[in-house]
Amino acid sequence: MTPTRSSLRPLLRANLLATLRNPMALVYGWLFPLLFLVGFWALYGDDPVPLALHAGQFFTITILGSAAFGLPTQMVGERETGLWRHYALAPAPRWRFVVALVLARAALLAGALLLLHWTARALGMPPLPHPVSTTLALMVAALCFLCIGALIGTLAPNVPAVQALGQCLFLPMLIIGGVAVPLASLPGWALPLSNLLPGRHAVVAIQTAVTGTGTRAAGFELLALTGHGLLALLAAVILFRWEPDAGLRPGRRGWLIVPVLAAWLALAGLAAQLARPVPAPPDRASAGTPATYVRPTAATVLPQAPRPAIIRAVPSPATPAAMAAGIPTPAVPAVAAEPAVPASVDLDRIAFERLPPDAGLVAPIAAEPPDPVLESALARIRRQLESWPPAREGDARQQVQTLLLIAAVPDLLQMDPLERHLPALVEAELRQRIPATVLPNLLAQIALDPQGGSVAARSQLPAIGLPAHAGPEAPLRGRVMLYAFKLLGRVTGRRVGDPPAPAGSD
Amino acid sequence: MIEVSGLTRRRGPNLVVDGLSFSVSHGEIVGLIGVNGAGKTSALECLAGLARADGGEVRIAGLAPGSTAARAITGTLLQHPGLPGRLCVAETLDLFARLHGIRPSPHLVEALGLDALARQRVDALSGGQRQRLALAIALQPAPAVLLLDEPATALDPAMRRDLRGLIEEARTGGAAILMATHDLAEATSLCDRVLLLSAGRLVAAGRPADLIAAAGAPSRITLTTARPLPGERDDTMVIETRDVIAALTALLPRLAGVPVVALHVTGAGLAEVVLAAAELDGTRCT
Numbered sequence: 001m002t003p004t005r006s007s008l009r010p011l012l013r014a015n016l017l018a019t020l021r022n023p024m025a026l027v028y029g030w031l032f033p034l035l036f037l038v039g040f041w042a043l044y045g046d047d048p049v050p051l052a053l054h055a056g057q058f059f060t061i062t063i064l065g066s067a068a069f070g071l072p073t074q075m076v077g078e079r080e081t082g083l084w085r086h087y088a089l090a091p092a093p094r095w096r097f098v099v100a101l102v103l104a105r106a107a108l109l110a111g112a113l114l115l116l117h118w119t120a121r122a123l124g125m126p127p128l129p130h131p132v133s134t135t136l137a138l139m140v141a142a143l144c145f146l147c148i149g150a151l152i153g154t155l156a157p158n159v160p161a162v163q164a165l166g167q168c169l170f171l172p173m174l175i176i177g178g179v180a181v182p183l184a185s186l187p188g189w190a191l192p193l194s195n196l197l198p199g200r201h202a203v204v205a206i207q208t209a210v211t212g213t214g215t216r217a218a219g220f221e222l223l224a225l226t227g228h229g230l231l232a233l234l235a236a237v238i239l240f241r242w243e244p245d246a247g248l249r250p251g252r253r254g255w256l257i258v259p260v261l262a263a264w265l266a267l268a269g270l271a272a273q274l275a276r277p278v279p280a281p282p283d284r285a286s287a288g289t290p291a292t293y294v295r296p297t298a299a300t301v302l303p304q305a306p307r308p309a310i311i312r313a314v315p316s317p318a319t320p321a322a323m324a325a326g327i328p329t330p331a332v333p334a335v336a337a338e339p340a341v342p343a344s345v346d347l348d349r350i351a352f353e354r355l356p357p358d359a360g361l362v363a364p365i366a367a368e369p370p371d372p373v374l375e376s377a378l379a380r381i382r383r384q385l386e387s388w389p390p391a392r393e394g395d396a397r398q399q400v401q402t403l404l405l406i407a408a409v410p411d412l413l414q415m416d417p418l419e420r421h422l423p424a425l426v427e428a429e430l431r432q433r434i435p436a437t438v439l440p441n442l443l444a445q446i447a448l449d450p451q452g453g454s455v456a457a458r459s460q461l462p463a464i465g466l467p468a469h470a471g472p473e474a475p476l477r478g479r480v481m482l483y484a485f486k487l488l489g490r491v492t493g494r495r496v497g498d499p500p501a502p503a504g505s506d
Numbered sequence: 507m508i509e510v511s512g513l514t515r516r517r518g519p520n521l522v523v524d525g526l527s528f529s530v531s532h533g534e535i536v537g538l539i540g541v542n543g544a545g546k547t548s549a550l551e552c553l554a555g556l557a558r559a560d561g562g563e564v565r566i567a568g569l570a571p572g573s574t575a576a577r578a579i580t581g582t583l584l585q586h587p588g589l590p591g592r593l594c595v596a597e598t599l600d601l602f603a604r605l606h607g608i609r610p611s612p613h614l615v616e617a618l619g620l621d622a623l624a625r626q627r628v629d630a631l632s633g634g635q636r637q638r639l640a641l642a643i644a645l646q647p648a649p650a651v652l653l654l655d656e657p658a659t660a661l662d663p664a665m666r667r668d669l670r671g672l673i674e675e676a677r678t679g680g681a682a683i684l685m686a687t688h689d690l691a692e693a694t695s696l697c698d699r700v701l702l703l704s705a706g707r708l709v710a711a712g713r714p715a716d717l718i719a720a721a722g723a724p725s726r727i728t729l730t731t732a733r734p735l736p737g738e739r740d741d742t743m744v745i746e747t748r749d750v751i752a753a754l755t756a757l758l759p760r761l762a763g764v765p766v767v768a769l770h771v772t773g774a775g776l777a778e779v780v781l782a783a784a785e786l787d788g789t790r791c792t
Contacts, residue, residue: 014593078588082584085584
């Protein structure tokens with residue numbers, strides 16, 4: 001076994017042992033991120049889904065802290081004590097000492113991220129819908145920031161300087177980089193600046209993997225992170241020094257710093273041009289109750305639907321809203337042989353115009369066709385839906401309600417832009433699976449009795465590539481109700497798209 | 507084995523090594539001596555590949571210093587060796603051994619008294635224990651070239667004796683050994699040759715005895731009697747002379763009837779040689 005081939009493993013082992021025996025590394029690397037997580041949990045306790053909407057933020061803070069402080073502190077500390085000089089005497093390629101250090105720090109970081117994930121799950125965050133995409137996003141973000149940390153370690157002459165340089169990176173990203181303060185809350189002047197910082201790309205990439213359609217939709221962010229990481233690594237290599245007192249003497253390749261800086265500026269400019277729109281602020285709007293969307297007068301009545309064979313239902317206690325609308329008692333799953341199917345629905349008593357606009361934040365429905373990337377994601381969901389057991393369980397009402405979850409959960413999680421296209425997918429599935437004569441009644445039953453039926457299938461959504469929903473059922477049932485109303489309007493032709501804006505309005 | 511020709515190194519505007527030339531053969535121990543700032547450590551750093559020479563040429567077994575191949579055959583003890591504080595002694599030895607593609611040497615561990623410290627963390631070691639660990643790291647690859655910078659620093663007398671045994675063992679094994687030291691008694695007894703540096707320049711080189719003789723420094727006779735000799739105020743006399751026999755012969759008649767309590771004769775040593783060189787260069791001796 002030559003020293004060259006065998007050197008990385010013992011170095012990695014030694015670095016891991018040294019890191020795990022360093023109480024401060026564990027406090028800053030593992031304990032602080034957990035405290036941040038609990039802070040997010042306490043701050044955003046009224047989120048419709050616990051923690052999921054902030055996963056990009058708390059994962060990025062953990063990576064940033066470990067990379068901007070932990071790695072360079074260790075680098076500078078070892079260089080100051082002369083350990084690197086001692087290593088440099090050994091007949092192993094010298095880059096391996098730094099690579100082993102970075103890998104050990106990456107392992108510590110991986111442990112922190114796993115710990116964070118498990119704790120977030122324990123606090124109610126739903127399972128990850130795209131574990132591979134999430135892992136990829138976390139890895140790219142971690143490597144990017146570790147490269148930046150290596151650059152800090154190269155630039156800083158001593159440990160106090162690491163703190164100063166690290167804060168120069170950490171604080172701007174926390175405050176105006178979309179990491180701690182959400183992009184939606186930033187003032188207009190700060191948004192262009194956020195494009196210069198990789199923190200924004202990390203948050204978007206991780207968030208898209210956790211509550212979006214996976215990293216395919218965050219291709220630019222992953223590329224930007226890779227670019228930032230590579231440029232930082234290149235600068236660190238050019239300025240690298242073994243000796244604590246060597247000073248910043250770039251040597252013969254020093255001129256390379258100029259193109260590196262130019263490339264970084266170009267990358268930042270490109271990010272400013274190509275950055276996706278700022279996400280909407282957190283959607284915590286209440287969906288209201290069925291009574292919100294029902295008028296006291298009646299006019300048109302749907303013809304009685306023929307009784308489909310699949311329906312097995314018995315009457316459930318009538319809700320006040322249903323009684324007010326003159327709608328027969330909705331049915332709930334049961335074993336009764338002869339179901340009581342609602343005979344008719346008074347559509348005129350449903351105030352479709354009071355529903356939130358399709359172009360709005362709550363229960364949106366896209367007016368335009370999806371772009372190719374989204375179409376590919378939608379096609380994948382459609383394929384997986386064919387063999388998704390929950391969509392075939394229970395009676396017809398339950399099946400409709402389960403399919404509505406596919407639109408309601410992404411709406412709560414603000415999976416923009418996917419959330420706006422899923423209602424059309426659900427509508428198409430409903431039209432294909434449920435007879436047209438039955439569908440309006442079933443939608444009306446769900447809309448007018450949102451507390452009926454089960455939403456247990458919310459936990460099985462990852463099987464079709466969507467995030468699961470956890471936490472209280474009420475916000476979810478509210479969104480199911482809204483989509484039931486909206487799709488009822490679409491299948492009956494009462495409300496297809498937003499009504500035209502009144503003349504003179506903006 | 508070690509070939510140095512016209513080695514020059516600058517630190518900022520200062521020339522810390524100035525045209526140094528020498529060689530060290532297989533099985534030879536050469537000492538680098540001189541006052542602080544004479545350029546001993548700077549020269550060793552160039553040989554170990556830790557610093558780039560500003561001029562001249564250095565070859566280790568024909569290889570460029572600092573190349574992977576040169577590092578593979580060189581064992582180096584730095585003046586202030588950095589050690590991984592959070593590893594224990596056994597783990598540290600194992601790490602550095604594996605970097606050389608070998609296993610730790612139990613013989614060395616025992617010889618340097620590290621077996622009892624195997625499970626102790628490095629950051630809990632005393633200065634002497636750290637030095638022993640660093641020595642073991644330098645010696646364990648059984649290197650063909652050994653560069654030692656102040657190897658006896660912080661070692662107790664017993665460990666100095668053991669260190670001397672280990673260095674002699676390495677010489678017997680054919681290693682070329684270059685040792686920078688302030689321990690001039692050790693250099694006198696251990697080194698085949700010494701190189702005297704002053705202000706970065708090589709001012710003298712040769713066998714220790716030859717250097718001492720060439721320096722012509724006086725020997726010192728210290729005589730203590732039961733009472734002051736006639737004509738003396740004190741009962742202790744110090745006589746510096748280049749001819750000890752003649753001085754003692756002249757002293758004997760004066761001792762008639764006065765009991766001698768103690769007599770010490772100290773020969774001139776490398777210390778005098780170093781001091782003389784420093785005085786010539788006007789550098790401070792510490």
